[in-house]
Amino acid sequence: MDEMEFKVATFKGGVHPSGDGKNLSSGAAVQTAPLQSEYRVIIPQNIGAPPKVIVTPGQLVKKGEKIAEPGGFVSVPLHAPTSGKVEALEDVPGPMGVSVPAVRISADGEDAWGELPPPMDWKTAAPDELKKRIADSGIVGMGGAAFPTHVKLSPPPDKKIDYLILNGAECEPYLTADHRLMLEDPESVLAGAAICGRILGVKNIYIGVEVNKTDAIQALLAKAGAYGVQIVGLKVRYPQGAEKQLIYAITRRKVPAGGLPMDAGCVVQNVGTAAACAAAVLRGEPLIERITTVTGEAIRHPGNWRFRLGTPVRTAIELAGGVTCEPGKAILGGPMMGFAQKSFDVTIMKNTSGILLLPPEMVRQYESTGCIRCGRCLSACAMNLNPGALATAIESEKFDIAANNHLMDCIECGSCAYICPAHRPLVQHFRRGKAEIRKRAKKN
């Protein structure tokens, strides 16, 4: 394809992880996971206030029926993934290792929709109506942060939004869920983009896609004109999909430190989120399923599946043909920012973009040696920080020095720790430093 058709945008810094593992699953079309007999829907699935459960054990629910009400403005409702009976409200292992409350629903096998809100014509519907539909459908940022989408679409009136950017970069190695979505269902993504653009009243709508996904770019370009959306090719570089870096690459605007994208006149949404918005508006379907990549060298048949929320990770692994060897690491999300897991009982949530199992030979237990001041972390840092010096300050518990050197601006992308030849656990230091600084700030 003609590379000159669009500009190839990028940012400063970052790394290029070798062997990005995308070829394991990028060719596998999205399959719909078969109906399970039981789902455990984790209640706190969004950043902000956790939703309040409104069902009781024994109650019969229909697919798409609300099972939890939003717990505040920065919160979204939850919906039943299938029709069946609420078995129990119980604690299940959460993705962060701490038990979280969940609703256990046993499926009746009919998978019958409950009463859905009527489809809307996004071109004529009032923006506020559209926004309300998105809020009622329980849509959150599906790229990882799980921030309620309707809140992002409600900027305060003093912030003028000039750009809506859809994040199709998918810069995380191994993950291909967004890639497959853009390739197989470009119209949903574009319609979602147009809906969000209408809500915000924004004319400049961009979808940023890394240029290693040429087929997805072509699929989007073929339909983009009808929706008034522009496609921007992005250089293959991690963390190209980080919000601030994406905004800079496409608009050359810099989000002020400590600020939000709206401070730079931008709103960023994940392409998966946009597709969910389109489903909610055009078909009235709430967010009860998502595309997740199940991959890694330890998986027998890596691929992409459309899972209902509440499907256990164990089931997902089973669908992917099990494992070829006993995995050395189980990760929710991608390898650069994902979370290592202790068990396979965690269930798929709205922000589970990938399930990654790495074989033991790829999980080297790093023994960190001293910093040799090679300066690679400095050039890799997308936020222009000095990761090595920050980590040294945190190691010696000088948290005020770390704070003065802008530790709180770190986006924990992991580029520095990836590139470090001394294998220092830089990101872990930063997480600790941030936790300590927040603790201190709370005290004062």
Added chain:
Amino acid sequence: MSEETIKSELQMPKGDELVLSSSPHVRTKESVPAIMGKVMLALVPAVVAGILFFGMDAVRVIVYCIVFCVGAEALWCKLAKKPVWGTIRDCSAALTGLLLALNLSAGVPFYVCLIGAFLAIWLGKQVYGGLGHNPFNPALVARVGLLIALPAAMTTWVPTGKMGVTNAEYAKGFYNQNEWQQLEAGAEPDALTCATPLGIVKTTPKVLGNTPEAQNNYAAVDNPTMLREYFLGNRGGCLGETSGLALLIGAVMLICWRLINWRVPLCYVGTVALFTGIVHYFMPGVTPTPLFHVLTGGLLLGAIFMATDMVTSPMTCAGCVVFAIGCGIITSVIRIWGNYPEGVSFSILFMNALVPLIDRWCVKRPFGYIRKRG
């Protein structure tokens, strides 16, 4: 295949091998020993050149230095109750030993290597807390320490095997009539030594003043034929610094492997060339041409392998440029007006001391911050 067989063949993870660690879960394959090994590989051309020109003497010095340095490191770790193998494994002591050897004359006796090794590893590195904490380049600490403590051993230069009588003409100037006739008559010298081109340039004005003979001496060491010999490595000097060609091959390797910042050697050599060039053209008779300065002495070795040492050079690009320019200016000043013929080691050590300051000045502005006004 029925569903039953699929189920029975399905291997599910048990989860008892899981490792829990922070993101990122993939890491670069690069490691500290690999970096040290690559730098040593890049030094191979210089080592080969040294052996070609200085013969087995060079091999002897290199082996001594590496063995003594690794030994010194092992001894320190043993005394300090640090893991011996864990420290030696990073190959930094071996690299320091190799660099030290390349910074010595091929004719030095073994005890110079021994003292140098302890100076480098103990005084230059371990007293500060080991690899990564040393403010000064260990090999240069050793070289300068030896230069001050054992000046005679350190400045007795072995002639290269290919050096003929080409240098005899200007050497004549330094002998009295009687001695020269004895030498020409075939008197056996006690040992063969020679002068470095920079040494000749430095001593000439002291002995001869600004006379036509002095100008002849300059011309004798600074002409296209000689410069070509210098570039190949056929000159007196430390065993690793003589061959510009071999060092440049090493530089290309290092830059291709992204182990050094190309700005450092470029700015360093460029500054020396510019500075000496200005002096050469505006103050005639004070110093030879810039190309002479670039090709002689330890400038290329220093600029490519010493000033680029990761531990002791600044971390940012801007800092590296400042550092390299500072090195270049100090080197030129010492060479032209200083008491020593060579100033590369001193300049790099001096700028090493300024690195924390440079790192403070040359910080990058974090993303999303607006430049402060006023």
Added chain:
Amino acid sequence: MALFIVAALAMTVVGLLLGCVIGLFAKIFRVETDQRIELVTELLPNANCGGCGKAGCADFAKSVVEGENPPGKCPVSSREAISAIARALGIEAGGEFKQVAVVTCSGDHSKMKTEVRYNGVTDCVSASLIAGGPKGCAYGCLGMSSCSRACPFGAIEIRNGLAVVHSDLCVGCGKCVATCPRGLIKLVPADAPYHVFCNSPEKGPAKKKVCDSPCIGCRKCLKAMPEKMTVTGFLAKVNYSAPAPTAEEIAAAACPTGCLRAALPVKKEQEVSEVVNG
């Protein structure tokens, strides 16, 4: 020779002149300090642990002299030192009863299952941020010695993956309490013999799955001594404001998991290894 004399004389004169100038300035710009503050500071342990709630010993001394705090507020000083301060200032010693820290967890390596191998920084805060740490219980002691590093008195030892307080060395400054990311360390009266060594709010069966010695909320202890224990959810707590339970009462409670027990007699590491080996 004359040169030496001149130089020596010049140096002496310059030195004397400068000395006078310094003396003069010291007189002019003298900072009035309260002699009593220095005296009290000297009598304090000067470990600057912050257990009194002040920034350090000098700061505490100031507050004592100004009457803000009684000398007994220092949790570290011995009774004699406190009464010496009180006598010197002519005030009441005051103060509180002595407290010591106790780590309310039983989960050492023999009791608590470690589910996965941990690879990272040996620090409790760092480890707790990664999937809740390698141990089975998300509320238990991580055993990565953040508290023992924070302790200015060397009173905490990590034994078999569990922090243990040497109550003879502990002065109750509370530094470890602030450090523990799990909030496991509690300050208790020094003379309280029995504690509940569990801090997990999870349900009994869930705790039982990962730990051999959790509080399962069976309420046996509550039945044996109703006013000395409180149970909230699945977690019993000793009511330290009531008189301490007696050995008979503890025996009657018969905690089925051994979670309600006396603090282990803490021995120095050497003795411990002897016990293990012997």
